[in-house]
Every structure is written in structure tokens, then in C-alpha cells.
Amino acid sequence: MKKELHEANRLSWNAATVAHNSHKGDQAAFFRNGGSTLFPEEAGLLGDVKGLAVLHLQCNAGQDSLSIARLGADVTGVDISDEAIAFATQLSAQSDIPARFERSDVYDYFRDAQARGERFDIVFCSYGTLCWLSDLTAWARGVSQLLKPGGRFMFIDFHPYAMVFDESWRFHYDYFNDAPVPEDGVGDYVAQSGDGLVRDGYETGVQNFANPHPSFEFMWGVGQVTSALAQAGLTLERLDEYPYANGWKPFEGMRNIGGKRMAPPENMPRIPLMYSLAARKP
Template sequence: MDYLPVNRANWNARVPIHVGSDFYDVAGFKAGRNPLRPFELAEVGDVAGRRLAHLQCHFGLDTLSWARLGAEVTGLDFSDAAIAQARAIAAECGIPARFVTADVHDAVEALGRTYDIVYTGLGALVWLPDLTRWAETVAALLAPGGFLYLAEFHPFADIMDDATGTTVTYDYFDRGPHVWEEPHTYTGEGVLEHQTSVQFQHGLGEVVSAVAAAGLRVEFVHEHDRTYFQRFGTLVADGAEHRLPEGAPRIPLMYSLRASSDSGAPPAVDRATSSSAPTA
């Protein structure tokens, strides 16, 4: 299966559903709500006056939130429908931002500049088959002294049973590709016109190794015992966060990684092929 056009059709179909969903609450965003997670704000730090690229930005709410905090932002996504919505929301809110339609591995040519921060939000890496090329692209986008910040769902959680999150059910080392036929998105609203998607699983060691091999210095990898959706039936909501019940053994549900560019000469990127998909 040529997964890239399949995934693009799937994500283009998601856009109108997501824009109108309670999950994304676009009206709340327009009124000033910041959808960035508290740990992201703390770990990224002050972005005022810094150039930030958001890869796989979907329709840009996180991107525009960094702009509201003072960053000079560029969002990139392979979904033209998502980028059109991002531009429309930016214009309506009067937020200065640049949005570009391109595959993530074409980002160096598509964006044509380097950045102080490359940010990638939740649910991005599962759409990429080759993390080595992704990490090389990130390194090539970073200005000397800049850094990558990645927040992701923890791959360990994906091997546990969906009902309780207590029993190992799936193979941690099964990288895929995994083909899914799902009528609904994670927002639970609407029916997709294009229901097929292709996804790839990546272990934490694979992610860290790809980033290090691209010449970036890993500053930290933090594992978190909370997530932001009902990943398992037993999770307990605590505001926007979801955690395992009090007293239950905890497992990592999310992780965050920060890695810096200490060199002015990031590795060259082989762009013979390309592949990407967006995130929220």
C-alpha cells in the first residue's frame, strides 16, 4: 500500500470533523484558551522572540498558541485542508503565523530557513515509517544552539489491553505497518469519508537513538504517568488529564524529549523518498 496518499486522504477527511468538535473547542481557542499542556510550557520555556517550526501541525491550534506566547511561528502539514483551516483561524484571530503544505521530510526545502525551536506535538511519530530520516530533517532545520522538543504518547501504553491497561496484549517490537479501518476519529464525532489509515509503532529507544544519531544532544527524556484522553477504560479524569486510579501500579502514558543542536553543521538529509502525516 502506498500509505502516504492513503493517510493524506484520511487526514483531509478528519479536518472538518475536528474543527467542529468539542474535543478541539475552536471557539474556546478563539476566545483565548491555550491548548498547550502545562508540562510542555514548562519544559520548552520562554519562546518570546524565537523562531519556532511546528512539524505535522494539523490545523494549527498548538502552533498559534506558541505565537500568542511571542514566538515567530511556522506550521507545516501535509494536509492542504488542515493548512487552509490554520490560515483561516490565524487570520480571524489576528495572529501572525506562516503555514506551509508539505511532507515533513520535505520541510528543509519547503520552509527555507532554520529555527530556534522545532516542536512536534502529540500523535505525530506513529505516522512516520523512518525515524532516522525524520530526525535528520529536524537537525537540518535547527539553528546552532536551537532545540527539538517532542511530546508524545508513550509506546509502552500501546502494548497494554484497551480495557484496563494492566495486561500486556500487543507486541512492543511490532513496528508495522498497521492498517486501520475506522469510521470515527479520536474525537468520537462524525463519520469519515476516507476511513483507512496506515500507522507505524516506534519504541522509546528507537526515538532516542534516531535523535542522537542525527547529531543532537539529548537533554532529557521525561516519562509521564498521565495522558489527555481516555486511553484505557479504567483511567480517571482529573480536569483535562487522565490517570490510573489511586493506588494502582502506574505505567508511563506519555513522554517528552528535548535535544539541542550544538553544531552549525547538521547532517545532510537524503530526500529520495518522503512520508509524513499531521498531529493536533
């Protein structure tokens, strides 16, 4: 584990989270009026969660956590960013949707929750999460340890194959990279995606955001992810790939093909831009 890089990422996310939420308008009103930030893919993965204990890892500012809680789940959200957890806690109170949020490095949370004897029916994470993990084996082991017998792990993220491209669809990054990738900092991908990642009333908010804190990402291929989960004792039940990215427009010429599903330009062959999986603890 590279805890010093995690700390750099915490600072970078603290700065970026302020910019991201500046574009999202009155989110408490959105939730009070019955809004949800879940896309059909993750809603389908989760299924009926009423009465279930759900752990949402790397929950960011809590919007998806509260969307799951609204479905009747007992939700615990965990994120490394102080700013994100503070926002999530406030949003829960203002929207009258109960959920518990804890600021922690995910690896520290695994250790502490294990010591407290916490167990969950579902562990869930989504969209831009694995690239912040420096130790995939320890992560998969932590997920497995916190699941009840018969519990499920559900995951959806942007496809690592898509991450080999730069913004102009040119090959740039190595798929089989085992070293941290230094970046200028977490960017304002919400502004970059326009209304793709904002469900109601996109606002200009912070403009020309430049993150003062560098960040470090990690590349994990699909084979590495599925192997780590299997080696941690989970049984893979489903693996799906999608030729679009929900809400996110990281590349030039991406177009909305309906439901805020962003696809490459029409003249490009279809490639996997997202994948999801479901696994169960025996």
C-alpha cells in the same frame, strides 16, 4: 520512506479533521479571548519563546501553533492534511494571531526548507506525531538540519508502551514492531475523550464518525527515538515520563486526576502514558 502510505494517511486525516473540529465550538473566539491549548508540560518544555523562530511539525489544525505564536514566537506550522492546514490558516486570520502554515509531507518539507536555507531556533512536535513517520532516521536528520546552532528540539507524545494495549487494557500490539500497522482510519478521538481535548464548550458535532479512508501507523520505541536524534547530531538534555495522558482517554475507565490529566483506573498500577524530551544542536 513509504510515500504511498503517507498519501493514504493524508486522506484519512482530511476526513477526521472535519469531525474533530466539529466538537470544538467557536475556536476563533476562544483565541481572541486569550485562550491557549498548551498543557503545562509543553509550555514548560518550550519556555520563553518570545522573538524566536519556531517550527511546529505535524501541527494538525494549528491550535497549538497559534498558542505558541501568542507567546511572541514567529511560528511556521507544517502538516500533511489539506483540511488541517486550510483550517489553521483560517483560524489564524479569524483570531488575529499571525502564523505561517504550509501543507506538506514532513519529509518533503525538510527537503524544501533545507533548499530555501530556512533555520529555526526551536523545532517542536507533540501528541500523536511519531506514529505517522515511516522513516525515523530521515526525520531526526531533517530536524537537526533545520535547527540553528544552539537550537533546541522539544517533543512530547503518548508513550509507545501504552500503545501495546487495546481499548480494554489487554495486550494487543507488539512494542517491537517494524512493519506498518494498518488501521480502519484516523478515528474521532476528540469525541472519544469528551471535553478532555476541548478547552471550551464541547459540542456534539459529527456523531458516529466512520473514516472512509484507511490509515497506517508505525511503532517507534523510546530507545529508537533517542538513538535517532543522537545519531543526527543532537545532544539529549532531558527525558521525562508521565503516568497520565493529557486530555486523551483511549482506554476504558480512565479518570481525570486534575487539569485534564487522564490516568488509568485506580485499581491499576501506574504506567508511563506520555513522555517528553528536549535536545540541543551543538
